[in-house]
Structures are given as C-alpha cells and as structure tokens.
Amino acid sequence: MGQTQNVLSESELRALCVFVVKCSRLAAIGYWLFSLALVLLSVHLALADDQVAVTVQRPWIRAVPDVMDSTAVYMVLVNTSSIPAELVGGSTTIADSVAPMITTKEGEGLKQVVGMKSVDALKIPAHGTLVLEPNGNHLMVMGLKEHPKEGAQVDFTIKLEPGDHEIHLKIPVQKKPVP
Amino acid sequence: MSVASSKTTSVPSTPPRRPFFDWRVWTVAAVLLVAVGLSVLFGVKQNAQQGFFGMRLFPLKTAYDFKLTGPNGAEVRLDQFQGKTVLFLFGFTHCANICPTSLTNLTEVYRALTPEERKQVQVVFISVDPDRDKPQTLEQYVTSFDPSFIGLTAPKPTIDQTVLAYGASYEMVAGPTNEPNDYSVNHSAYTYLVNPSGKLELLYGNEKLADVQRVVSDIQAVLREPRS
Numbered sequence: 001m002g003q004t005q006n007v008l009s010e011s012e013l014r015a016l017c018v019f020v021v022k023c024s025r026l027a028a029i030g031y032w033l034f035s036l037a038l039v040l041l042s043v044h045l046a047l048a049d050d051q052v053a054v055t056v057q058r059p060w061i062r063a064v065p066d067v068m069d070s071t072a073v074y075m076v077l078v079n080t081s082s083i084p085a086e087l088v089g090g091s092t093t094i095a096d097s098v099a100p101m102i103t104t105k106e107g108e109g110l111k112q113v114v115g116m117k118s119v120d121a122l123k124i125p126a127h128g129t130l131v132l133e134p135n136g137n138h139l140m141v142m143g144l145k146e147h148p149k150e151g152a153q154v155d156f157t158i159k160l161e162p163g164d165h166e167i168h169l170k171i172p173v174q175k176k177p178v179p
Numbered sequence: 180m181s182v183a184s185s186k187t188t189s190v191p192s193t194p195p196r197r198p199f200f201d202w203r204v205w206t207v208a209a210v211l212l213v214a215v216g217l218s219v220l221f222g223v224k225q226n227a228q229q230g231f232f233g234m235r236l237f238p239l240k241t242a243y244d245f246k247l248t249g250p251n252g253a254e255v256r257l258d259q260f261q262g263k264t265v266l267f268l269f270g271f272t273h274c275a276n277i278c279p280t281s282l283t284n285l286t287e288v289y290r291a292l293t294p295e296e297r298k299q300v301q302v303v304f305i306s307v308d309p310d311r312d313k314p315q316t317l318e319q320y321v322t323s324f325d326p327s328f329i330g331l332t333a334p335k336p337t338i339d340q341t342v343l344a345y346g347a348s349y350e351m352v353a354g355p356t357n358e359p360n361d362y363s364v365n366h367s368a369y370t371y372l373v374n375p376s377g378k379l380e381l382l383y384g385n386e387k388l389a390d391v392q393r394v395v396s397d398i399q400a401v402l403r404e405p406r407s
Binding site: 062064065066067068069070071072099101103104106107110111112113114115116117118134135138140141142175176 | 272273275276277279280283284287316319320323324345346347348349350352354355363364365366367368369382385386389
C-alpha cells in the first residue's frame with residue numbers, strides 16, 4: 001500500500017477509477033453490440049441457407065446379374081449449408097422405384113443376421129456428410145427394367161428435403177467402388 | 180512474515196516410514212506380475228496361431244456335410260469338394276447390397292489367385308430363399324460373378340438344417356407392399372472357409388471380406404498347410 005501512494009496521487013487514483021468505470025460501461029455496450037451482431041449474422045445465414053446446398057461425390061450404381069430385379073446406388077453426400085438436410089429418395093429411367101435403406105445388424109457372433117430396412121429419409125447433418133457404401137446405407141433401386149453393364153452411365157435423380165430439392169446425376173455403372 | 184515462516188517450519192512433516200515388507204505393496208506387485216505373465220502367455224499362444232486374417236476356429240472340426248440342390252437339380256454335397264478349399268456363404272439373389280458386395284469381393288479374391296491355386300478353390304453361394312431362387316436362376320446369378328462359382332439351394336427343411344449346423348441364422352422380413360413375393364431376408368453374412376481336409380477353419384464377416392489381399396493370403400496359407 002505504501003508503494004502505491006508513491007506512484008499515484010489521490011487525484012490520479014480518482015481519475016483512474018473513473019476511467020475503469022467508463023471502460024466497463026463501454027465494454028457492456030460492446031458486449032450488447034456484439035451479441036446483436038451475432039444474432040443478425042445467424043439470421044442472415046439462416047435466410048441465405050434456406051436452400052439445401054448438397055453436393056454429390058463418387059456416385060456409382062452396381063452392375064448386377066441379369067436375373068436380379070434390384071440393385072443399389074452408392075455416393076457421398078456433402079451438406080455445405082448450415083441446415084440439416086435429408087435424402088428422401090430418387091428415381092431413374094431404368095427401374096420402377098428407388099428407396100433409402102439402412103443396413104441392420106441383429107444378434108451377436110455367428111448368429112448375427114445382417115439385413116436391410118427401408119427408411120423414410122437418411123440424414124445429412126449441417127456441414128456434414130452422408131456416406132452410402134457397400135454393406136452400409138444405400139439407395140435401393142427396385143424393379144430393374146434394364147441391366148446396364150460396367151462402364152455405362154445411368155440417369156439418376158436424387159430427392160432431398162427440405163424444399164423438395166432434386167439433383168440430376170449421370171451415374172457410372174461399376175462392380176465395386178473406385179479405389 | 181518471519182513469524183509465519185517460523186510457524187510452518189515448526190510443524191513436523193516427515194510421515195512414519197513404511198516398512199519394507201508392507202503387504203499392500205507386495206500384493207499389488209504380485210497381481211501386476213501375474214497379469215503381465217498371463218498376457219505374455221496368451222500373446223505367445225495367439226501368435227502361434229496367427230498369420231490368419233480370418234477368424235480361426237479352434238479346435239478345427241469337420242465341417243457339416245451339406246446335401247443341397249445344385250444346377251440342373253442334381254444333389255451337391257460338401258464332401259464332393261474334399262481336397263479343395265471351399266468358401267461358402269448364405270444369401271439370396273434378391274439381396275441388393277450385402278450379397279453382391281460379398282460375391283464381388285470373393286470374385287476379386289478368386290481372380291487374385293494363380294491358375295494353379297484356383298483349381299484347388301471352390302466358391303459356393305447357398306440361397307436361403309428357395310421359393311424365389313430356383314436352381315437355374317441361381318446358376319445364372321452366381322456364374323455372372325465368376326463362371327466357376329456354384330449356387331446351391333434346397334427345400335426349406337434342408338436349408339434350415341444346414342443353416343443350423345453352421346450356427347447361422349436367417350429370417351424373412353415383409354416388404355412395404357403386401358404382395359406375397361415382396362419380402363427381404365435378413366441372414367448371417369459370414370463366409371465360411373472349409374480347408375482341403377474338410378475342416379471348417381476360417382470365418383469372415385461381410386465387412387472383413389472387403390480386404391481382398393488378406394483373404395487371398397489366408398487361402399494361400401491354407402493351401403500350403405500340411406495335410407494328413
């Protein structure tokens with residue numbers, strides 16, 4: 001305490017106190033301005049992103065034997081927007097219908113059975129990805145009218161929500177994923 | 180200040196010395212020693228059987244000699260393939276994801292073998308859906324993966340007996356429409372490796388099968404095993 005008195009006079013100390021109080025008021029105002037800016041920014045982002053922004057990577061459709069009446073489509077869906085999206089289905093000229101499917105596992109060890117289950121939608125989280133891959137989630141293509149061979153291209157449309165959004169693709173026919 | 184510091188130094192701070200033969204210390208040490216010993220022992224044991232990527236069954240048992248219906252309705256038995264390494268799996272042809280994935284992987288495995296090794300390997304697909312998978316359909320299905328592959332099925336009781344003998348399982352699941360033919364089959368997705376002596380030796384889950392090169396190495400190791 002004795003040392004402080006040596007450095008600052010009483011009037012200087014008072015001025016310092018006033019300064020500190022002013023600073024804290026300014027800081028409070030700054031805090032509220034900053035919060036307001038954040039709210040405005042998020043509103044802006046939400047309004048700007050009311051369109052689904054999803055890109056498709058490495059799509060492929062499995063080449064299957066002629067005796068099969070179904071196949072599967074795989075791809076990686078990347079959601080570049082800040083709102084969650086959903087893959088709800090698709091369509092193609094070569095088949096009757098397309099449905100999102102998940103792979104199910106029940107039981108343990110040897111008794112474990114693997115199967116698939118139709119779902120209404122597969123989620124693509126905001127700024128996240130959805131991977132459709134062999135042995136995992138996929139789009140099942142049912143009622144095949146044609147059996148395109150490896151190397152061919154297939155017109156394929158995927159449907160996304162929200163916004164009843166469609167992406168038109170040309171998908172290569174492959175027997176396995178490209179390494 | 181000086182008063183405070185003199186107070187702290189006056190507190191006796193040395194705890195009583197722990198005797199050397201403290202039973203607690205020795206118990207902990209003994210437990211640790213046993214744990215390390217056991218892990219080394221098991222590690223060594225595991226290493227002795229290692230080199231295999233597939234899940235190895237131990238002790239090896241003779242694989243159940245299934246008797247199923249092959250192409251043209253002829254009976255096909257597992258024992259017919261004695262001397263060969265048989266890789267078989269259960270499935271159904273209306274399967275759009277798991278079965279074609281496994282069969283594509285097995286095709287890759289088969290084609291990675293030398294022509295000489297291929298003569299000693301047989302891939303068999305067993306349909307658990309005899310109502311829809313007739314022998315002819317099944318043959319067209321499997322041979323489109325590789326002409327050497329064999330597709331087998333049988334009336335339900337025989338299929339059930341075979342599935343049970345391999346500790347496998349399957350169940351029909353109704354599809355979205357109410358049509359009788361709209362159903363899917365949830366099934367065991369293991370590939371079973373029966374060695375040339377007819378013993379069930381290795382198992383691969385459907386995901387493991389994707390590691391083609393390591394499955395190939397396993398098969399080559401099995402083909403090199405000394406036979407009695």
